Amino acid sequence: MGFFHxxxxxxxxxxxxxxxxxxxxxxxxxLGFLAYQSLQSGSIDFGYAFTWAWSNYxxxxxxxxxxxxxxxxxxxxxxxxALVVSYPVAYWIAFRGGRWKNLLLLFIVAPFFVTYLIxxxxxxxxxxxxxxxxxxxxxxxxxxxxxxxxxxxxAVVAGITYNFLPFMALPLYVSLEQIDQSLxxxxxxxYASKWKAFLRVTLPLSLPGVVAGTLLTFIPAAGDFINxxxxxxxxxxxxxxxxxxxxxxxxxxxxxASMSFVLMAAxxxxxxxxxxxxxxxxxxx
Amino acid sequence: MTDxxxxxxxxxxxxxxxAVLTVPGLLAACGGAAKSKAGASSSHKLAKTLHFSNWTLxxxxxxxxxxxxxxxxxxxxxxxxxxxxxxxxxxxFFSKIQPALSSGQSTGRDLxxxxxxxxxxxLLIKKGWVEKLDKSAIPNIKNLIPQQRHxxxxxxxxxxxxWQSGMTGIGWNSKLTDPVLSMDDLLGxxxxxxxxxxxxxxxxxxxxxxxxxxxxPSKVTDKTFNRAIATIKKAVNSGQVRQFYGNDYxxxxxxxxxxxxxxxxxxxxQLQADNKHLKWNLPDTGGDIWTDNMLIxxxxxxxxxxxxxxxxYGPKIAAEIEDYVNYICPVQGAKQALEKIDPSVxxxxxxxxxxxxxxxxxxxxxxALNNQKYQTTWQNLISA
Numbered sequence: 001m002g003f004f005h006x007x008x009x010x011x012x013x014x015x016x017x018x019x020x021x022x023x024x025x026x027x028x029x030x031l032g033f034l035a036y037q038s039l040q041s042g043s044i045d046f047g048y049a050f051t052w053a054w055s056n057y058x059x060x061x062x063x064x065x066x067x068x069x070x071x072x073x074x075x076x077x078x079x080x081x082a083l084v085v086s087y088p089v090a091y092w093i094a095f096r097g098g099r100w101k102n103l104l105l106l107f108i109v110a111p112f113f114v115t116y117l118i119x120x121x122x123x124x125x126x127x128x129x130x131x132x133x134x135x136x137x138x139x140x141x142x143x144x145x146x147x148x149x150x151x152x153x154x155a156v157v158a159g160i161t162y163n164f165l166p167f168m169a170l171p172l173y174v175s176l177e178q179i180d181q182s183l184x185x186x187x188x189x190x191y192a193s194k195w196k197a198f199l200r201v202t203l204p205l206s207l208p209g210v211v212a213g214t215l216l217t218f219i220p221a222a223g224d225f226i227n228x229x230x231x232x233x234x235x236x237x238x239x240x241x242x243x244x245x246x247x248x249x250x251x252x253x254x255x256x257a258s259m260s261f262v263l264m265a266a267x268x269x270x271x272x273x274x275x276x277x278x279x280x281x282x283x284x285x
Numbered sequence: 286m287t288d289x290x291x292x293x294x295x296x297x298x299x300x301x302x303x304a305v306l307t308v309p310g311l312l313a314a315c316g317g318a319a320k321s322k323a324g325a326s327s328s329h330k331l332a333k334t335l336h337f338s339n340w341t342l343x344x345x346x347x348x349x350x351x352x353x354x355x356x357x358x359x360x361x362x363x364x365x366x367x368x369x370x371x372x373x374x375x376x377x378f379f380s381k382i383q384p385a386l387s388s389g390q391s392t393g394r395d396l397x398x399x400x401x402x403x404x405x406x407x408l409l410i411k412k413g414w415v416e417k418l419d420k421s422a423i424p425n426i427k428n429l430i431p432q433q434r435h436x437x438x439x440x441x442x443x444x445x446x447x448w449q450s451g452m453t454g455i456g457w458n459s460k461l462t463d464p465v466l467s468m469d470d471l472l473g474x475x476x477x478x479x480x481x482x483x484x485x486x487x488x489x490x491x492x493x494x495x496x497x498x499x500x501x502p503s504k505v506t507d508k509t510f511n512r513a514i515a516t517i518k519k520a521v522n523s524g525q526v527r528q529f530y531g532n533d534y535x536x537x538x539x540x541x542x543x544x545x546x547x548x549x550x551x552x553x554x555q556l557q558a559d560n561k562h563l564k565w566n567l568p569d570t571g572g573d574i575w576t577d578n579m580l581i582x583x584x585x586x587x588x589x590x591x592x593x594x595x596x597x598y599g600p601k602i603a604a605e606i607e608d609y610v611n612y613i614c615p616v617q618g619a620k621q622a623l624e625k626i627d628p629s630v631x632x633x634x635x636x637x638x639x640x641x642x643x644x645x646x647x648x649x650x651x652x653a654l655n656n657q658k659y660q661t662t663w664q665n666l667i668s669a
Contacts, residue, residue: 043657045411063665129480130541148479150542151527233528234521237668245664248376250657251383 038257048254056258064242064259068266071238074153074228075221078160082168082217083210085161090172090209091202094179108169116163120230123159124150127231151233159227167216175209176202211278215271222267239263329422332589334365337396338378340577341370342555343449345609354605358596364589374531375403382582386414391584396593398448402488402575404654406445407438409580415444416581422591425598428617432643433576438651445578446594447615449551452638452646453489454572456548458538460562465545467569468497472520482537482546483517485529487663488649489547490517492573496647502573505653514662521666529667538563550635551612565635567645574646576615611636 038056042048061068093104111119126133127149134150137143149155179202187197225240239259247256345354355366372378378399382392386409399405409415420426429446439445457465461480465471471481472494483490492502494516500509520526527543535552537543539560553565581590596602600618607614608627613636614620623631630636638646653659 044408045655067668124536124542125540128540128542146479148542151479230533234526234667241668242664245668248380249664250660251379252657252661 034257034260037253038261040254042254044251053254056254057262060255060259060262064239067237067239067242068263070236071222071240071263072266072270074157074160074236074238075218075224078157078164078221079168079214079218081157081161082165083172083214086165086169086172086213087210090169090176094173094176095181105170105173108166111162112166116226119163120159120226123155123162123231127155127158150231151236153232153236155231156228156236156238159231160221160224163224163227164217164221167220168213171212171216172206172209175206175212179205207278211275214274219267219271222270223263329588331362331364331592332395332586334367335396335586335589335593336367336369336394337593338369338371338394339398339448340372343370343398343577343610343612344368345606354597354602357602358593361596362592364592366593372398375400375405379405379408386412386583389583392582394582395585395590397580397582398577399580400575400577401436401438401651402486402492402573402649402654404660406578406580407651407655409582410439410444414583416583416585416587416590417443418446418581418594419587419591422588423595423598425595428598428600428603430615430617433615436576436648436651439578445580446598448577448579448597449610449612450574450576450615451612452550452567452572452574452635452642453484453493453547454550454565454567455545456534456538456553456563456565457545458541458543458562459564461541461544464564464566466566468493471545471547471568472497472516472525477544478523478525479527480542480544481520481526482528482530482534482543483520483526484534484547485531485667487660488575488654489573490529491653491663492647492649493547493568493571496571496573497568499570502647502649505650505656505659510653510659510662514666518666551610554611554633554635567642571645571647573649574613574643575649607636613638 036050037048039050039053040048041051041053041056089108093101097104114122125131128134129148129150134143134148137149138145138147143149149158183201183205184197187201188194192200222238223240225238225244228236228238228241229244243256243259243263246252246259344352347353352366352368355368359365371381378397382394382397385392399409401407423446426442426446429442433447433450434442436442436445455465455468455471462477465474465477471477491505491510491513494513495502495505495509498509498512498516500512517526528537530537530546532552534543534546534548535556538546538548539556548565550565553563556563579590579594581587597606598616600616600622603614603616603619604622604626607619607623608630611630611633620631620637634642
C-alpha cells in the first residue's frame with residue numbers, strides 16, 4: 001500500500017510492463033534476429049555468416065513475385081467473401097438476436113474449439129471428389145463431370161474464408177451492437193427508407209467493425225500456408241508455402257527470413273493504403 | 286570452415302553459452318554435457334531414463350498406450366523409456382532439434398530416428414551433431430542384414446543403426462483403376478488425369494522417375510537430374526498430378542481422391558486391413574528402398590542408447606516389434622522368430638521382400654540429397 005501510494009505516478013507503467021516486456025521479448029527480439037538472419041549468406045553445410053546480403057531481398061521478389069501476388073489475391077477474395085457472408089449474420093444477431101445473442105455468437109466461435117489443422121482437414125472430406133458437394137455441383141453442371149473442387153484455388157479460398165470467418169464476424173457484431181437504435185429510428189422519422197437509413201446511418205457507424213474485421217482476416221490469410229498445402233495443388237501454393245519449404249526443407253534460413261520481411265512490408269503497405277482510403281479515424285472508431 | 290563440433294568445443298561452447306546466453310541455456314548445456322560420455326570413454330553406467338523420439342505408430346502397441354517391448358526393456362535393465370512419437374516428417378523434426386544442436390545444447394533426447402533418403406542423417410554426421418556408437422555395448426550388431434552394413438553416408442555404421450526400412454512403389458485403388466504397374470502409366474495415362482499423387486520427399490519421387498527414364502538413381506548427374514525434373518514437370522503442368530503428398534496420401538487414396546499414387550509399402554499393408562481395394566507394387570523399372578536410422582543426438586546418453594539398440598537387435602524382440610509395425614526388418618533371424626508367432630506377417634512379401642523384389646529397388650545417391658541446387662529446383666517444382 002505504502003509503496004504504491006508514494007509512487008502513484010509509476011502505477012500505469014507497472015501495469016504496462018508485462019505487456020511491453022512480452023512484446024519486447026517475444027516480438028521485437030525475434031524480429032531483430034530475423035532481420036539479422038535475412039542479411040546472412042552461406043549454406044547449411046558451412047554455416048551462415050552476416051554479410052549485408054541485400055541480394056536475398058532482390059531474389060525473394062524476383063523469383064517469387066507470383067507467389068506474393070497469389071497470396072494477396074486469395075487473401076483479398078477470402079476477406080471480401082467473409083465480409084459479405086458475415087455482415088448479414090452479425091447484423092441479424094445484433095438487432096434480432098434477442099435473448100439468443102450469446103448462443104448465436106457461440107455458434108460462430110464454435111469451430112474454434114477444434115484445432116486449425118483438423119478444421120482444414122475436414123474440408124478435405126467436405127470437398128472430396130466423391131463427396132456430396134462435388135456430386136451435387138456436377139449434377140447442377142456447375143462443376144464439369146469428372147471435375148473437382150479439391151486441389152484447386154476455389155478450395156483454398158473456401159478454406160481460408162471458413163477458417164478466418166470469426167475474425168470478421170465478431171468485430172462486425174461488436175460495432176453493430178453498439179449502434180444506438182434511436183439513431184436509426186430518427187432517420188426513419190425523417191423520411192429515410194429502411195434501405196436509406198441503413199446506407200446513411202447503420203453502415204457508416206459499423207465501419208470501424210468492417211475495418212477491424214477486414215484487417216484481422218486479411219493479414220493472417222495473406223501469410224497462411226496450411227490451406228494451400230492441404231486443399232490446393234502445387235499451382236495454388238502461396239508465399240507461406242515457399243517460406244515453409246525454404247526454412248524446413250532447404251534449410252535456407254536467410255532466404256526464408258528475407259521473404260518473411262518482404263511479406264510483412266507488403267502487408268504493411270496494403271494496410272496503410274487501405275487505412276488511407278477509408279480514413280484513419282475509422283480504425284479507432 | 287567445417288562446422289564439425291568436437292566434444293571439447295561442445296563443452297567450451299556450453300561454458301561460454303552460460304556467460305552470454307541464458308541461465309536455462311547453461312543448465313541445458315551442462316545437463317547434456319554431464320550426461321554424455323562420448324565414444325570409447327563411454328561410462329558403462331545406465332541412465333535412469335532413456336528419452337526416445339520416434340515416428341508415430343512405429344513400435345509395438347497395446348491398448349492403454351503400452352509398448353510391451355519397452356516394458357520388457359525396463360524389466361530387464363531397470364531403465365524407463367520415455368517414448369515420444371514426435372517425429373512426423375524429417376524436415377520438421379530437424380528444424381525442431383536444430384536450434385539446440387547448433388548452439389551446443391542437448392536436445393533432451395537420447396535416441397532419434399531419421400530417414401536416410403532425406404538429407405538429415407548425413408547432415409547430422411557431417412555437422413558433428415550425433416554421438417558415435419559404443420559398439421562394445423551392441424554385440425547384436427552381428428544380426429544386421431548384410432545389405433545394410435555399409436551405407437555410403439555412414440560406411441561402417443559408426444553413428445547409426447537401422448530401425449526399419451520401407452520400399453517406395455505405386456499404390457492404387459482397384460475400384461477406380463486397372464493395375465498401375467509403371468511410372469509411364471502413372472504419369473501419362475489419361476484415365477488417371479488429376480487423380481495421381483507423387484511424394485513430396487525429393488528422394489522417393491526422383492529415384493522412381495530416374496529409374497523409369499532409364500537412368501541410375503544411385504549416381505545422380507546434372508543431366509539425369511534435369512531429365513527427371515523435366516519428366517515430372519510435364520506431368521504437373523498437364524494436370525496429371527494432383528498434388529505432392531507426405532504421409533497424407535493414404536487418406537486421399539482410400540477416399541478415392543487419388544486413383545493411383547506413389548506410396549510406401551508398410552502404409553499399404555496397414556491400410557489394406559481396412560480397405561481391400563488398395564494394391565501396391567514396385568514399378569516395372571524399379572522402386573526405391575529407404576531406411577529409418579536410430580541416431581544418438583549430441584548430448585544423449587550413448588551407453589544407455591546402445592544397450593537399447595542391442596536389445597532391439599535381438600531377433601525375438603525385433604520379431605515382436607515387426608509383428609505390429611509391418612515395415613521391413615533389418616534384423617537377421619526376426620523372420621524365423623516371427624514364423625512362430627505370426628506366420629501371415631512372416632510370409633508377407635511387403636514385410637519380408639523376396640530377393641527378386643530387393644533386386645528391383647534402388648538406393649538414391651546420398652550426395653544428391655545434400656546438393657542445394659537440386660533441392661532448390663525440387664522445392665520450386667513442388668511449390669510452383
